[in-house]
Amino acid sequence: MDRAPLYADVADGPADGSAWWLRTEDGVRIRIGIWGQEETGGTVLLFCGRTEYAEKYGSAAAALRARGFATLAVDWRGQGLADRSLGDASLGHVARFGDFQADVRAVRRAAEALGLPRPYHLLAHSMGGAIALRALNEGLDVASAAFSAPMWGIRLGPVAAPLVWTLSGVGRGAARVPGTGARAYVLATDFEANDLTGDRAIYEKLRRQVTVHPDLGIAGPTVTWLREALSEAARLSRLPAPPVPALTFLGGRERIVSPAAIRRRMANWPGGTLDLVEDGRHEILMDRPEIRERAYDAAAAHFRAHGG
Template sequence: MDEAPLYAEVAGGPEGGRAFWLRTEDGVRIRIGVWGREAPAGTVLLFCGRTEYAEKYGAAAAALQARGFATLVIDWRGQGLADRTLANRSLGHVARFADFQADVRAVRKAAEALGLPRPYHMLAHSMGGAIGLRALIEGLDVATAVFSAPMWGIRISAAIAPLAWALTGLAPRLGLGPVRVPGTGGTTYVLATPFETNDLTGDREMYEMLRRQLTAHPDLSIAGPTLTWLGEALSEAAWLARQPSPAVPALTFLGGRERIVDSAAIRRRMADWPGGRLELIEDGRHEMMMEPPAIRDRLFDQAAAHFRAQVCAQSG
């Protein structure tokens, strides 16, 4: 495991953060960021969303460290500083959604190798929520799970959904799989979208922080997804919907102003998750870990309480 760059000057994370390169079982180089390695209460494996990268969660790592937890954040294959599979680095692409599970396995081994404090917990946002749910179904060894706006479905209108399925099904046969989804841009969302019309956060300061990160380090950014990515994401959501919920205590946060993932799919899943709980944040948008302080504190306080309570229940 080799040292990797960590852009600490824009991350805003706790002192002493470090980054490492990992090599997955299928030969892909990914990156992790680690903060708070001496934390007393355990380690949070933070599975970020599409387009995201370790530095984006420096503030989250600080919030978790203040509550006693270390944080490990992953740059998934195809984004951040991890290997990109296409020559055009701006394209959000993965050959198969199941390939992300190789990244999960590498991360779990790295947590052990680095001696990060136990127990391990998962905090998964958006696309990371889809990856994380499959990982739990396949036996990921964590004590508890927290989800933030998990991508258990993508918000697509009923009128457009059949067209999306048809287009993504045809694309590989026509050699169009690596083509960007029509209507998505070639510039990453936060640089292309004014704060006033964004669907991510109502906190201008956090939004400006994201813009500064990607302006200073454009190598972190990706833009619109490919048709292959979209087809794989739709298929993954359909597969997940057919699976029973795993026997892992789960808390899920959903914003009342969610416009990116399918809120109905989240509600259905949590209604059938034994011992699971759905926490609705009426004013929350998609990025609740980037929302104004009242929402951020509510999420991190409840997540930390969930982590601790479940561990106490299991040990008792």
């Protein structure tokens, strides 16, 4: 492992933050950000969503540190400062969704090598929730898991899925999904129209992060990414619930992932809890103060109750 840059000027995280490059078993360079390594309550492995990067979760690391936990956040392949496989760096792309599991294994090895405090807990948002569910079924060793709007299904219009399969079949897999833009969502979408957060200050911070450091951002996904994501959601729906205590947050104003898929999964997760946040949007952990503080309190209580 080698030291990597961490953009502390926009991360809004604890002062002890650091970042590291990791090399996966298939040769891809990814990045992790770490905060609160001296905390004694354990470490939260924070699995980011699509388009995201470690700095976005600096404030989450601060919230978790205030509750006694260290945080490790990951830049998945194809986003943040991790390697991108296409010439157009604005494209969100992965060749196979299963490739993310190589990133998970690299993260797990790094947590051990860096001596991050045990027990390990999982906090996964959106796309990170799909990656996490697969990893848990493959034996990822954590004491408990919490999910924020996990991508166990995607909300699409009636023609979107057939179009994706058609475009994939005619060699357009590396093209951007029609109807998505070439700019980061937070730059292309006014606050009033956004589906992420009801907190204007948070939204402006997200805009500043990718404006000051444009190398962090990506825009719309490729056809292959969406095809792979849809296929993975279908595969995940057929898997049993892993034997890990789970807490899942779902906003009443969710417009990006499938609430129905989340409800089905949690209804069949023995001992699992679904926390419905009536006025929450997609980014529960970055929504209005009363929403996000409630979520962090609940996640921390869940982690402490299952301390391993």
